[in-house]
Amino acid sequence: MLGLGQRGTFRHGVHPPEHKDETSGLAIRRFPFAPVLIVPLSQHLGKPAKPVVREGQEVIRGQTIAEPDGFVSVAMHAPVSGIVRRIALAPSISGTMLRSVYLEPFPASSQEVADGIPCDVDTATPEEIVHAIQRAGVVGLGGAAFPTHVKIRAPEGKYLDTLIINGVECEPYLTTDHRVMLEQTADVFMGIRYLLKASGAKEAIVAIEANKPDAVRKLAEHRPLDLPVSVRVCPVKYPQGAEKMVIKALLDREIPSGGLPVDVHAICVNVATTAEIGRLLPRGRGIQERVITIGGPGVVRKGNYRIPIGTTVRFALQEAGTATNLSRVFLGGPMMGPAVSNLDIPITKGTSGITAFTTDETGESTGHKKVYPCIHCARCVEACPLFLNPSHLGLLAKNEQYAQMAEEYNLMDCFECGSCSYVCPSHIPLVQYFRLAKKMVRKLDVQK
Amino acid sequence: MEFERRDAPFVTPSGSVPDMMREVLYALIPAGLAYVWYFGPGFILNLLIAAAFCAAGEAAMQSLRGRSVEAALSDYSAMVTAALLAFALPALTPWWVTATAALFAIVVAKHLYGGLGFNIFNPAMAGYVVVLIAFPLHMNLWTAPRMGDIDYHYLTFYETARYTLTGALPDYLAFDAISRATPLDAIQSGLRNLRTFDELRSYPLLGDFGGRGWEWIGNFTAIGGAWLVLRKIVRWQIPFGVLAGLLIPAGVMYFFDSATHASPGFHLFSGGTILCAFFIATDPVSAATSNRGRLIYGLGIGFLIYAIRRWGSYADGVAFAVLLMNMAVPAIDYLTKPPIVGHPRKRRETR
Numbered sequence: 001m002l003g004l005g006q007r008g009t010f011r012h013g014v015h016p017p018e019h020k021d022e023t024s025g026l027a028i029r030r031f032p033f034a035p036v037l038i039v040p041l042s043q044h045l046g047k048p049a050k051p052v053v054r055e056g057q058e059v060i061r062g063q064t065i066a067e068p069d070g071f072v073s074v075a076m077h078a079p080v081s082g083i084v085r086r087i088a089l090a091p092s093i094s095g096t097m098l099r100s101v102y103l104e105p106f107p108a109s110s111q112e113v114a115d116g117i118p119c120d121v122d123t124a125t126p127e128e129i130v131h132a133i134q135r136a137g138v139v140g141l142g143g144a145a146f147p148t149h150v151k152i153r154a155p156e157g158k159y160l161d162t163l164i165i166n167g168v169e170c171e172p173y174l175t176t177d178h179r180v181m182l183e184q185t186a187d188v189f190m191g192i193r194y195l196l197k198a199s200g201a202k203e204a205i206v207a208i209e210a211n212k213p214d215a216v217r218k219l220a221e222h223r224p225l226d227l228p229v230s231v232r233v234c235p236v237k238y239p240q241g242a243e244k245m246v247i248k249a250l251l252d253r254e255i256p257s258g259g260l261p262v263d264v265h266a267i268c269v270n271v272a273t274t275a276e277i278g279r280l281l282p283r284g285r286g287i288q289e290r291v292i293t294i295g296g297p298g299v300v301r302k303g304n305y306r307i308p309i310g311t312t313v314r315f316a317l318q319e320a321g322t323a324t325n326l327s328r329v330f331l332g333g334p335m336m337g338p339a340v341s342n343l344d345i346p347i348t349k350g351t352s353g354i355t356a357f358t359t360d361e362t363g364e365s366t367g368h369k370k371v372y373p374c375i376h377c378a379r380c381v382e383a384c385p386l387f388l389n390p391s392h393l394g395l396l397a398k399n400e401q402y403a404q405m406a407e408e409y410n411l412m413d414c415f416e417c418g419s420c421s422y423v424c425p426s427h428i429p430l431v432q433y434f435r436l437a438k439k440m441v442r443k444l445d446v447q448k
Numbered sequence: 449m450e451f452e453r454r455d456a457p458f459v460t461p462s463g464s465v466p467d468m469m470r471e472v473l474y475a476l477i478p479a480g481l482a483y484v485w486y487f488g489p490g491f492i493l494n495l496l497i498a499a500a501f502c503a504a505g506e507a508a509m510q511s512l513r514g515r516s517v518e519a520a521l522s523d524y525s526a527m528v529t530a531a532l533l534a535f536a537l538p539a540l541t542p543w544w545v546t547a548t549a550a551l552f553a554i555v556v557a558k559h560l561y562g563g564l565g566f567n568i569f570n571p572a573m574a575g576y577v578v579v580l581i582a583f584p585l586h587m588n589l590w591t592a593p594r595m596g597d598i599d600y601h602y603l604t605f606y607e608t609a610r611y612t613l614t615g616a617l618p619d620y621l622a623f624d625a626i627s628r629a630t631p632l633d634a635i636q637s638g639l640r641n642l643r644t645f646d647e648l649r650s651y652p653l654l655g656d657f658g659g660r661g662w663e664w665i666g667n668f669t670a671i672g673g674a675w676l677v678l679r680k681i682v683r684w685q686i687p688f689g690v691l692a693g694l695l696i697p698a699g700v701m702y703f704f705d706s707a708t709h710a711s712p713g714f715h716l717f718s719g720g721t722i723l724c725a726f727f728i729a730t731d732p733v734s735a736a737t738s739n740r741g742r743l744i745y746g747l748g749i750g751f752l753i754y755a756i757r758r759w760g761s762y763a764d765g766v767a768f769a770v771l772l773m774n775m776a777v778p779a780i781d782y783l784t785k786p787p788i789v790g791h792p793r794k795r796r797e798t799r
Binding site: 010016017172244248254255256257259328330334335336337338339357361362369370372373374375376377378381382385386387388389391410413418421422423425426427429431432435 | 455456457458459460461463464465466467468519523525563564565566732733735737738739785786787788789790791792
C-alpha cells in the first residue's frame with residue numbers, strides 16, 4: 001500500500017525543537033549518594049510493595065527492601081548501603097504523600113552491589129523469567145512505570161508475535177535512551193533475549209528515530225546473528241514514542257480504543273528497560289539506580305547520569321548546578337513532563353529526566369502567553385495523533401460538558417501528549433483541560 | 449524556592465492569533481498597492497474609514513459585553529475584516545456606505561454571534577452583502593482602471609476625498625461619466641444579450657484574460673496568497689477548492705460552447721476570485737476544519753461563484769457564495785470527521 005510519506009511513521013504529530021545535542025554526546029556518569037535517599041514503595045502502577053526491612057536495620061546496596069504485593073506489583077531494592085532511618089510518608093510528584101523507605105548511606109558507602117539469584121536466559125523457563133523480572137523490580141523506565149512482567153505474557157486466548165523495543169525517545173531534551181543504546185548495546189540485546197523467550201514473540205524490532213544515527217549504526221553492527229531482531233529508523237516526529245504511535249508506525253496496527261498492545265499481538269518495551277533486564281537478570285540484581293538526563297537551560301552541568309533511585313530532585317540539581325534565574329523544574333521532557341512544585345521529591349524508576357528552565361524561557365515575553373479565543377484554525381486537529389478534534393473538545397471542556405466529551409468525542413482515547421496545546425496559536429491550554437476532563441469523567445463513572 | 453505550577457507542555461512555538469492576523473494583513477499589501485495603482489486613492493480612504501469603524505465597533509461591543517477592549521483590538525482580527533471590506537468596495541464609495549458595512553460586519557456578524565471564534569458568517573462578506581443589497585447605486589459605481597490608452601477622466605485625490613466624504617462629484621462630471629461597468633458586468637450582460645464571448649473581448653476594458661487592471665490586482669493578490677500558503681497560515685485545500693470549483697465548471701462549459709460562455713481565464717482574473725480563494729474563504733473561524741471538509745467547502749464556494757456569475761442576477765457571486773457555504777460548515781464538519789485511531793472504520797450512521 002502506498003503510504004505517501006507515512007512509511008514508518010504515523011499521521012499527524014508535531015515537531016517541537018529537539019534540544020538533544022546538548023546532552024546526547026555526553027557519556028553516562030555516576031552520581032554521588034545524597035545524604036538521605038527516599039525510596040517510595042509505590043513507584044509503579046499497581047499495588048505498593050510490602051517493606052521487608054524495619055527501621056534501624058542496616059541494608060546493603062542491591063538488597064531487596066520491599067517484596068511485590070500481588071502480581072501487579074514489583075520489588076524495591078536498596079539504592080545504597082546504609083541504615084533504614086524510617087518508613088514514613090514522603091511527597092511525590094503527583095502531590096500525594098507516598099509511604100517510603102528513608103535510607104541514610106554509611107559514610108563512604110561503596111558502589112558495590114549485592115548479587116542475587118541469577119536467572120540464566122538459556123535454562124530459565126518463560127515463567128521463571130517473568131518472575132525474575134518482577135523480583136528485579138523492573139517497570140517501564142520510559143515514564144509510565146507499568147510493571148514489565150505483567151505485560152510480557154499474553155493473556156489466555158491472545159497471542160504475541162512482535163516485540164517492539166522502543167528507543168524512539170521523542171521528548172525534547174531527553175537523551176537517556178540514546179546513551180543507553182550507545183553504551184549498553186550488549187545489555188539491550190541480552191534484554192531482548194529474555195523478553196523474546198518470556199513473551200514467545202517471534203521477532204523483535206528496535207525502533208529508533210532518525211535523529212540518533214549513531215545508535216542505529218551501533219545496534220545494527222552489534223546485532224547478534226542468532227537473534228530475530230531488526231532495527232528500524234522512524235522519521236523524527238512527536239509523539240512517536242507513545243506506545244500507540246510506535247506500534248502504528250512500525251506495524252501499521254491500531255490498538256483498539258481502550259485496548260492494549262496485546263490486542264494487536266504486540267508488546268512495546270522501552271529500550272532502557274530492556275537494557276536493565278539484560279544487565280540485571282544474569283546476576284539476579286534489582287533496579288536500584290537508573291539513567292536520567294539532567295538538562296535544560298537552567299542546568300549548568302547538563303548530562304546523563306546513572307543516579308540512585310530515591311535521590312531528591314533538590315540534591316540532583318545541587319550536584320548538577322543550576323542557573324541563578326531558575327524558574328521551572330519538571331520531570332521528563334517539556335511536552336509531557338509534570339511540573340515539580342516541591343524539590344524534595346525523590347527520583348523514582350519512572351523518572352526519565354529532570355529539565356530546568358530559567359526565566360528566559362518562562363518570562364513575560366515567552367512564558368505567559370495570552371489566551372485568545374479559538375479561531376478554528378484546526379492546527380490542533382492536524383496535530384492530534386489520534387485524529388481527535390481538540391478544538392471542539394476544548395469548547396466542550398470550557399462548558400464543563402464532560403460526559404459529552406467522553407461519549408461523542410472520544411475524550412478517553414486521549415493520552416495527553418500535548419501536541420494540541422503545543423500548536424495552538426490562541427495558547428488555549430487544551431491538554432490541561434483534557435486531563436481535568438478525564439478525571440471528571442472517571443469520577444462520574446464511579447458515581448454511576 | 450517557589451515555582452509556578454503549570455502543566456506541560458512547557459514549550460510553545462512562536463506564532464499566535466495576532467501574528468497570524470498580522471501576516472494576513474502583510475500578505476494583502478501587494479494587492480493593495482496594485483488596487484491603488486489601478487483604481488486610485490479611494491481604496492486608501494475606504495481602508496481608513498473601514499478600519500476606524502471596525503475598531504470602533506469592536507471596542508464598543510467588547511465594552512458592552514464587559515470584556516477587555518485592549519485584548520480584542522490587539523488581535524488584529526477587526527483589521528483583517530476592514531481590509532477585506534476595503535477590497536470588496538468600489539474605489540469610490542461614500543463614507544457612510546463603508547461605515548455601515550464595517551459596523552454591520554463587526555457588531556452584527558461578529559459580536560452578536562459571540563465575537564471572535566464564534567461567528568458563523570464571514571464578517572466582511574456579511575457587511576459587504578448588506579451594503580450591496582441596500583445601496584446598489586453606490587455599489588455599482590466602479591471606475592475604469594488606470595491604463596494609459598483608456599479614454600477616461602481619472603479623479604484626483606482631492607476629488608476622490610470630496611466624493612467619499614460628501615458625495616459630491618466635481619461640477620463638470622456626472623455620475624454616468626465616471627461610472628464604468630466592471631468586466632464581469634459587461635460580459636454577463638453581453639452574453640445574455642446574445643453576443644459572443646469573442647465579440648465582447650474587444651471591449652476596451654478587457655485584457656488578456658479578465659478585465660484590464662483587474663488581472664494585475666489578481667496577480668498581486670495571488671503573490672500574497674501563495675506566501676500565506678507557504679507560511680502555512682492558510683492550508684492549500686480551501687484556495688485549491690475555490691479555484692477548482694470555479695474553473696472546472698467554467699472550463700467544461702467553455703470547452704463545449706465557447707461562444708456563449710466566458711473562458712475560465714476570465715473567471716479566474718475577474719472580480720474577487722483570487723482574493724476569495726486566498727483571503728476570504730480561508731477565514732478559519734467561518735470555514736470547515738478538517739482537510740477533507742475544507743476541500744469540499746472550497747469547491748462549494750467555487751461552484752457557487754460560477755453559478756451566480758452564470759445564472760444569477762449579480763455579476764460577481766463571491767460574497768454570496770462564501771455566506772452560503774458558511775451555513776453548510778457545521779454539516780460539512782460533521783460529515784467529514786476523520787476516523788479516530790483505534791476505532792473501527794465503519795460508515796457513520798446519520799442522525
